[in-house]
Amino acid sequence: MTAIAWFSEVGIADRPTVGGKGGSLGELTRAGIDVPPGFVVTTHAFELFLAALEARAPVRSKVEALDPADLDGVTALSQELRRRVVEEALPAEVEQAILSAHAELAKEADVPVAVRSSATTEDAEDASFAGLQDTFLWVLGAGETVARVRECWGSLYSVESMTYRLKHKLPEDGVAMAVVVQQMVDARTAGVMFTRSPTSGDKSVITIEGAWGLGSAVVSGEVTPDRWVIGKITGEISVRDISDKHAQQIPAEGGGIVEVELPADMRRAPCLSDEELLALREVGRKVERHYGRPQDIEWAVDKQGRILLLQSRPETVWSARDTAPVKAPEADPLKHVMSIFGGRR
Amino acid sequence: MAEEQKGFPLPSSLKVVPGTENAQAAYPYYTQFVPEDDERFWFYNSMHFPEPMHHFDMVTAEAAYCALGSFNTRVHVLPTTKGIDHRVINGRVYIGGVPVTDPAEIEARAAEFQQRAFYYYEHWERLYDQWKEKMKALIAEAQALPSPTLPELEPIETTHTGKGVAANHALIDTYRKQLEGYFRMWHHHFEFLLLGYGAYLTFFDFCKKAFPEISDQAISRMVAGMEAEIFRPDEEVKRLARRAVELGVDAHFTDNMDIDRVLADLDTLGNSGKEWLAELEASRNPWFNVNVGDGFYHYHRSWNDDLSMPFAALPGYISKIKAGENIERPMDRLVEEREQLVADYRELLDTDEDRATYDQLITLAHRVFPYVEGHKFYCEHWYTNLFFNKIREFGALLRDHGFWEKEDDVFHLTHYELESAIVDLMLAWSSGSQPLGPKRWPSIVAERKAAIAAWTGHTVPPALGVVPDVIDDPAIVMLWGITRENLDSWLSDGEGPENELKGFAASSGVVEGPARVVKSVQEIGRLQQGDILVCQVTNPTWAPIFQKIAAAVSDIGGSMSHMAIVAREYGLPAVVGTGSATQKIRDGQRIRVDGGRGVVTILEEERVLEEA
Numbered sequence: 001m002t003a004i005a006w007f008s009e010v011g012i013a014d015r016p017t018v019g020g021k022g023g024s025l026g027e028l029t030r031a032g033i034d035v036p037p038g039f040v041v042t043t044h045a046f047e048l049f050l051a052a053l054e055a056r057a058p059v060r061s062k063v064e065a066l067d068p069a070d071l072d073g074v075t076a077l078s079q080e081l082r083r084r085v086v087e088e089a090l091p092a093e094v095e096q097a098i099l100s101a102h103a104e105l106a107k108e109a110d111v112p113v114a115v116r117s118s119a120t121t122e123d124a125e126d127a128s129f130a131g132l133q134d135t136f137l138w139v140l141g142a143g144e145t146v147a148r149v150r151e152c153w154g155s156l157y158s159v160e161s162m163t164y165r166l167k168h169k170l171p172e173d174g175v176a177m178a179v180v181v182q183q184m185v186d187a188r189t190a191g192v193m194f195t196r197s198p199t200s201g202d203k204s205v206i207t208i209e210g211a212w213g214l215g216s217a218v219v220s221g222e223v224t225p226d227r228w229v230i231g232k233i234t235g236e237i238s239v240r241d242i243s244d245k246h247a248q249q250i251p252a253e254g255g256g257i258v259e260v261e262l263p264a265d266m267r268r269a270p271c272l273s274d275e276e277l278l279a280l281r282e283v284g285r286k287v288e289r290h291y292g293r294p295q296d297i298e299w300a301v302d303k304q305g306r307i308l309l310l311q312s313r314p315e316t317v318w319s320a321r322d323t324a325p326v327k328a329p330e331a332d333p334l335k336h337v338m339s340i341f342g343g344r345r
Numbered sequence: 346m347a348e349e350q351k352g353f354p355l356p357s358s359l360k361v362v363p364g365t366e367n368a369q370a371a372y373p374y375y376t377q378f379v380p381e382d383d384e385r386f387w388f389y390n391s392m393h394f395p396e397p398m399h400h401f402d403m404v405t406a407e408a409a410y411c412a413l414g415s416f417n418t419r420v421h422v423l424p425t426t427k428g429i430d431h432r433v434i435n436g437r438v439y440i441g442g443v444p445v446t447d448p449a450e451i452e453a454r455a456a457e458f459q460q461r462a463f464y465y466y467e468h469w470e471r472l473y474d475q476w477k478e479k480m481k482a483l484i485a486e487a488q489a490l491p492s493p494t495l496p497e498l499e500p501i502e503t504t505h506t507g508k509g510v511a512a513n514h515a516l517i518d519t520y521r522k523q524l525e526g527y528f529r530m531w532h533h534h535f536e537f538l539l540l541g542y543g544a545y546l547t548f549f550d551f552c553k554k555a556f557p558e559i560s561d562q563a564i565s566r567m568v569a570g571m572e573a574e575i576f577r578p579d580e581e582v583k584r585l586a587r588r589a590v591e592l593g594v595d596a597h598f599t600d601n602m603d604i605d606r607v608l609a610d611l612d613t614l615g616n617s618g619k620e621w622l623a624e625l626e627a628s629r630n631p632w633f634n635v636n637v638g639d640g641f642y643h644y645h646r647s648w649n650d651d652l653s654m655p656f657a658a659l660p661g662y663i664s665k666i667k668a669g670e671n672i673e674r675p676m677d678r679l680v681e682e683r684e685q686l687v688a689d690y691r692e693l694l695d696t697d698e699d700r701a702t703y704d705q706l707i708t709l710a711h712r713v714f715p716y717v718e719g720h721k722f723y724c725e726h727w728y729t730n731l732f733f734n735k736i737r738e739f740g741a742l743l744r745d746h747g748f749w750e751k752e753d754d755v756f757h758l759t760h761y762e763l764e765s766a767i768v769d770l771m772l773a774w775s776s777g778s779q780p781l782g783p784k785r786w787p788s789i790v791a792e793r794k795a796a797i798a799a800w801t802g803h804t805v806p807p808a809l810g811v812v813p814d815v816i817d818d819p820a821i822v823m824l825w826g827i828t829r830e831n832l833d834s835w836l837s838d839g840e841g842p843e844n845e846l847k848g849f850a851a852s853s854g855v856v857e858g859p860a861r862v863v864k865s866v867q868e869i870g871r872l873q874q875g876d877i878l879v880c881q882v883t884n885p886t887w888a889p890i891f892q893k894i895a896a897a898v899s900d901i902g903g904s905m906s907h908m909a910i911v912a913r914e915y916g917l918p919a920v921v922g923t924g925s926a927t928q929k930i931r932d933g934q935r936i937r938v939d940g941g942r943g944v945v946t947i948l949e950e951e952r953v954l955e956e957a
Contacts, residue, residue, distance in 0.1 A: 204693055236563065327699070339547060340819050341423055341424055
């Protein structure tokens with residue numbers, strides 16, 4: 001295994017080494033769907049770094065020795081380990097791999113990247129408990145990128161993350177973290193798309209929510225997004241809720257993002273055209289077909305109007321429910337009309 | 346009125362518009378509200394009768410409800426509903442259902458229903474083929490009826506053949522046969538209708554449960570037939586456009602042409618002109634027997650009576666043909682699209698059981714739908730057109746004998762009154778004296794004309810009487826789309842943005858453009874490329890002008906209407922059943938039509954002024 005893997009080299013089966021996000025982005029790339037290019041810093045890179053850390057002073061054994069009830073002890077160790085992850089030297093193999101991949105990704109120009117943790121746990125709920133959802137947007141430069149990768153790793157040793165593992169008796173041996181480094185989309189509009197209705201579970205419609213600027217505004221709930229419901233099969237747009245989008249998130253000078261107020265004429269203007277909605281629907285259907293099940297998708301439209309996918313996860317809420325038949329077949333099909341003619345039952 | 350408890354006024358509280366009392370009293374006694382009617386729920390049938398009723402035109406309500414009720418109550422024996430009662434006040438038709446609520450009676454009727462209705466479903470194709478033959482025979486009978494005329498003396502043949510019946514007898518004979526035929530036509534009309542809608546709605550219901558957010562349009566697209574007769578008139582116009590190009594006479598057809606001139610010119614043009622005129626004749630019979638409304642008013646004339654509609658479409662089709670565009674309905678593609686739609690939705694179902702039910706239901710819906718789509722051409726269009734034109738002939742004959750001024754004045758009489766006027770004329774002709782009608786009818790006609798005008802400007806409540814907890818009458822839900830939710834929204838009328846009109850989402854898409862408010866078919870020449878058509882009723886016979894317009898809005902119509910189907914085929918956003926678009930939207934105003942949501946927005950006044 002190598003320290004980094006390009007999206008085109010991995011798929012969903014590589015989850016244990018590239019994490020859920022990395023595997024999904026790889027899978028989408030391979031399926032021919034437009035994804036901003038990027039690579040994954042694999043769990044192998046983390047393991048190499050961890051080995052280097054352990055060689056200098058113990059890590060895992062110290063965590064395992066903690067008493068989860070001893071908050072002071074956990075906090076002290078968290079501070080110590082996070083400092084070490086941020087400060088101690090990376091193995092040359094790992095550092096070099098990240099730097100050269102970054103150079104290739106960012107080309108000569110200083111292309112901004114997003115650095116996002118990519119948890120290897122199967123269960124999204126575990127991941128959120130474990131605090132493994134770090135995302136750093138608009139990161140400029142190779143040095144910054146390496147620093148953000150370290151921060152992602154460091155989140156494994158946050159108080160919440162360690163406490164969670166201790167409480168659930170998860171062995172430290174299995175704890176690893178992949179990190180996605182991806183070209184940043186300077187989004188004109190971004191948002192989420194559900195290929196199964198989040199409100200009714202209807203599989204025949206696609207719900208799209210979006211707002212101006214970067215998708216972080218929608219995902220974090222800072223801005224009430226515009227919302228559309230589109231027939232998955234027919235393409236008809238049956239719901240158009242255009243909201244008052246007071247602000248947008250955009251890249252900050254010198255890196256990171258900043259929220260700015262929107263001018264009056266943009267606030268109530270739909271952030272997507274009908275053509276873009278229909279194009280998104282096509283992408284949504286393609287991804288759903290690829291995975292064979294409904295998906296929750298993050299997307300962005302760049303300044304040139306190109307649609308890019310940032311993430312796709314299987315829908316979990318409705319899929320977990322039992323599927324009772326709507327109406328049982330009848331030996332005599334004509335009996336069905338009694339549901340109309342027979343009155344309320 | 347009581348603000349806290351919203352309700353509809355009682356029938357007894359409605360006042361006849363002052364000055365129209367005589368006209369009101371002239372409607373048949375069985376259509377007048379009685380005190381007991383306060384106990385029931387009534388709603389204004391604005392879908393079928395959006396305008397005040399001429400006294401003669403009430404025959405349509407009478408004949409239709411006679412037939413609808415018979416089939417529901419006593420032929421198919423619908424378990425939960427009987428027929429429809431109707432009343433008229435201030436020219437407006439109110440109707441009330443007769444629900445069956447006793448569980449034992451429902452059960453007994455359900456057993457009958459399954460024997461009877463199921464027989465129809467099982468033998469649908471055979472019975473429907475037979476139906477078409479019956480309708481064609483009925484139409485042929487009506488066509489064979491003579492024009493009512495009274496010679497000065499009987500022709501000598503009456504003597505030589507020993508005919509033994511004089512010409513005045515033919516008047517009552519023709520009139521009664523024509524009236525009888527109209528009543529019979531409505532029986533045929535309802536022979537299949539409720540069963541057809543019911544099967545369709547069963548599928549509709551299933552889809553709504555399986556796909557809670559599916560649009561009505563998507564469901565009707567899965568069911569829509571492709572070869573219904575109602576599409577044919579438009580196809581004929583396309584054919585005539587093509588023939589005009591082939592024969593080299595296309596230059597005669599221009600926007601705002603004088604149709605009589607064009608016809609006269611073609612007649613003198615030699616073979617090519619004559620050949621085109623022969624083609625026109627072939628199309629006219631029967632395909633131009635479509636009227637420009639829904640067939641419920643005598644003044645909704647047919648294409649045959651007024652060629653404006655088909656001719657307005659010719660220049661557009663001709664220029665498309667000359668530009669090499671294919672204007673044929675792409676049948677193969679349409680069929681393929683429908684099949685694909687059915688397959689795609691099927692694939693989304695979760696269980697094998699659901700797929701089996703879905704297959705059963707779509708099969709049944711496809712089985713019944715040719716009737717649902719096809720019957721209108723024979724009933725509301727072809728036969729109704731013959732019927733009103735025959736009455737018009739009586740109107741002309743009576744006019745010629747001084748009964749009134751214009752042939753259409755005949756429609757101010759009820760069908761009973763008309764029979765009396767006919768008998769009056771028969772008597773006068775036989776006795777050689779003068780009929781009394783010319784002294785009686787002109788003032789009555791004038792009074793009723795004034796009443797119609799007064800009623801036109803008078804608005805009536807959408808419903809009357811006690812609001813039922815739940816509308817459980819499949820006939821009312823199917824035919825009028827009335828649900829408890831509708832009633833609640835009627836009760837809260839006036840809420841919501843001023844500049845917005847809501848209707849049925851008939852065909853999706855969003856378009857902005859100038860509104861062209863077209864109040865009669867004579868005005869369609871005003872439509873420019875890219876206009877949004879705003880009219881009272883749209884139906885498939887308006888299809889030929891769909892090529893010109895950017896969107897369509899109507900006062901009346903449901904999401905299952907043929908117009909919706911045609912609009913979808915043209916990819917034209919459409920909102921139907923807005924109730925008041927022709928009153929609220931002014932000609933030339935910029936409006937936005939959102940056919941996917943069923944919303945029409947009148948855009949800022951300033952913009953109108955800027956553009957003016």
